[in-house]
Amino acid sequence: MLNIFKPAAHKTQMPTHRIDGEYKRMRLQVFVGIFLGYAAYYFVRKNFSFSIKDLQDTMGYTKAELGFAMSALSIAYGLSKFLMGNVSDRSNARYFLAAGLVLSSLTMIFMGLSSFATSSITIMFSLLFINGWVQGMGWPACGRVVVHWYSIRERGTAMSIWNLAHNVGGFLVGPLTILGVELFANWQARLYFPGLVAIIVAFISILLVRDTPQSCGLPPIEEYNKDYPKTYDSSQEKEFSAKEIFLKYVLNNRLLWFIAIANAFVYLVRNGIVNWAPTFLQEAKNFSPSEAAWSASFYELAAIPGTILCGVLSDKVFNGRRAPVTVIYMTLTLLAVFVYWTAPGANQWIVNSSLWAIGFLIYGPVMLIGVQALDLVPKKAAGTAAGLTGLFGYFIGDLLANAALGALVDKSGWDACFEAILFACALAILFTALTWNKEKEFLRLK
């Protein structure tokens, strides 16, 4: 591995009287670094969809062709979050996070500046596949930072705040594409301008992020917070081999498989609702196009309070347990989906309230399943564990939400689509519930 990517070497521990102040300062600094870094990952993950109309109008591509090209991103991202997660577990998060962001930005800049890059669906599929692959370097690196800087009882809160980065990034990408077109007066700026901004953020994240407390002369977070998981021992401070991570800690962990399967259904609900909301609201609820667009965009904003509350509940009320909160949130999501489906279109406020309630609720489990994956393995296997849940979320959940739900609506109508989403909620509850008792034993929190 390149030297720069090797996990940062441990430094001699600083004098005791300096530890507390330095820990507080560094935790805030690295947190801001991963928050900004991950928000910028979304600038170059979501900007392609803003250029679809331009690609249709100028190049004559169909929606189906462009949709096929975009599926490369879901497939590559799902695979990469798992496989690059394993590389991330053995890498310095400070440089790994920034490297993925720079590579992703360069891919989008190339797509914007080179006419060759958009000259065929095959070429776009290949470039978006590369983009999805390097995008997979973001989440695991942030996960590595969180598990090294936050102990188990505060991780839910830390992750719930960090998790908002993807809502902030997803919200800002639209205005960035508008600004790009204003500044450069061509539609290709939608592709390259977010890339230019993301490269600047990548360098800021290098300035802020540090791999581990020990690389800054600080003790491990478990020792500093006196917060040890049941399975913790000091051997977990050494880096593991890829084989150890896969075989000893991840692939033979039954709880991890349960939450990975649950995650496929959670992502089916997350993306099934938001991706189809504009169409459903217009076709089934008689919203105008602009009413539908506004309603759908507030779905992302509703995620912010819902996610924070979810993390705090898990840390403070359930003492670090994740499964009960995911089950409660998914049960309420099921009810909200039912109301959203059946509410009469004439009652716009009921339709909107139920849609925003789904946004408020669904991002909690999206975040918490990632946290639970981090909890279930030693710190040095965190990225791979979260990557397994991401693989199921994107490779199964996201693909089903896009392709299968679309086909279902075409063939059998909206009722069938919502029956499938309600079924997915129930399965997410079931598979999370399978971890209920074991998680409690695992954390020794009875």
Ligand SMILES: O=P(O)(O)OC[C@H](O)CO
């Ligand atoms: O869909 P991802 O991989 O960007 O993850 C989003 C959230 O951070 C999940 O916690």
